[in-house]
Amino acid sequence: MSYAVTIDIVGSRSLHDRPAAQRAIDDALEFVDQDVPPLTAVRPTVGDELQGVYAGLDDALAATLILRLALPDEVDCRFGLGAGDAGRVPSRRASEPELGISEGSAWWAARRAIERAHALPASGVAGGRSWYEGPGAASVNAYLLTRDQIVSAMTGRARRLALGAWRGERQADLARREGVSQSAVSQMLGRSGGASLVAGLHLLRSGSSVDRDA
Numbered sequence: 001m002s003y004a005v006t007i008d009i010v011g012s013r014s015l016h017d018r019p020a021a022q023r024a025i026d027d028a029l030e031f032v033d034q035d036v037p038p039l040t041a042v043r044p045t046v047g048d049e050l051q052g053v054y055a056g057l058d059d060a061l062a063a064t065l066i067l068r069l070a071l072p073d074e075v076d077c078r079f080g081l082g083a084g085d086a087g088r089v090p091s092r093r094a095s096e097p098e099l100g101i102s103e104g105s106a107w108w109a110a111r112r113a114i115e116r117a118h119a120l121p122a123s124g125v126a127g128g129r130s131w132y133e134g135p136g137a138a139s140v141n142a143y144l145l146t147r148d149q150i151v152s153a154m155t156g157r158a159r160r161l162a163l164g165a166w167r168g169e170r171q172a173d174l175a176r177r178e179g180v181s182q183s184a185v186s187q188m189l190g191r192s193g194g195a196s197l198v199a200g201l202h203l204l205r206s207g208s209s210v211d212r213d214a
Helices: 018-035 057-070 105-119 137-153 156-166 171-178 181-193 196-207
Strands: 002-009 040-044 049-055 077-084 088-089 101-103 130-135
Touching: 002 057, 002 105, 018 040, 018 057, 049 057, 057 077, 057 137, 077 088, 077 105, 077 171, 101 196, 105 130, 130 137, 137 196, 156 171, 156 181, 156 196, 171 181, 181 196
Parallel strands: 077 130
Antiparallel strands: 002 049, 002 077, 040 049, 088 101
16 A cells, blocks of 8 residues: 555645745755655646655655655645555656656545645634545544644744754754744743644654554
């Protein structure tokens, strides 16, 4: 089983500088790939959409969280995660002929999931950005709803601190870079939920929280 991820840019049509936003996403994805190597690298497809494939659900969950933490204030993304077969149909006329056209149950599930993610704000979940379709969906989506609400409420500084903590940077170094005290870093990680997000990431990367073969 593979885990397809479909991504789109929140509010892409209203962005002041769409090319700059794409560069920011590309840079953030290079950062994400260092921590969570994909089966198929996340690549732009058409318009504001990107697609990629991960070997495990834990990988897909971790990658989408790290991406949101790594993005600048003016750029945010929405995610549809789908479990199943993530195949490719060869086509000389595909945008990337060497990859062909996305095909399979994981892609269809990811499409349904991102459509559900689009509907979350209208249902009262203003900070919702992600949805998952596949085995264990109820538990996974409970995690995603909570996780996304925390990230959506974070300031840019809080996200940077959480990302730095995840990468193992010392609080003293984070404080120096942000121009604040080490005590302020510790307090912000606790108040913003960043410390909890980092703890959750460590569980995901250890493979102990989500069965890779679910």
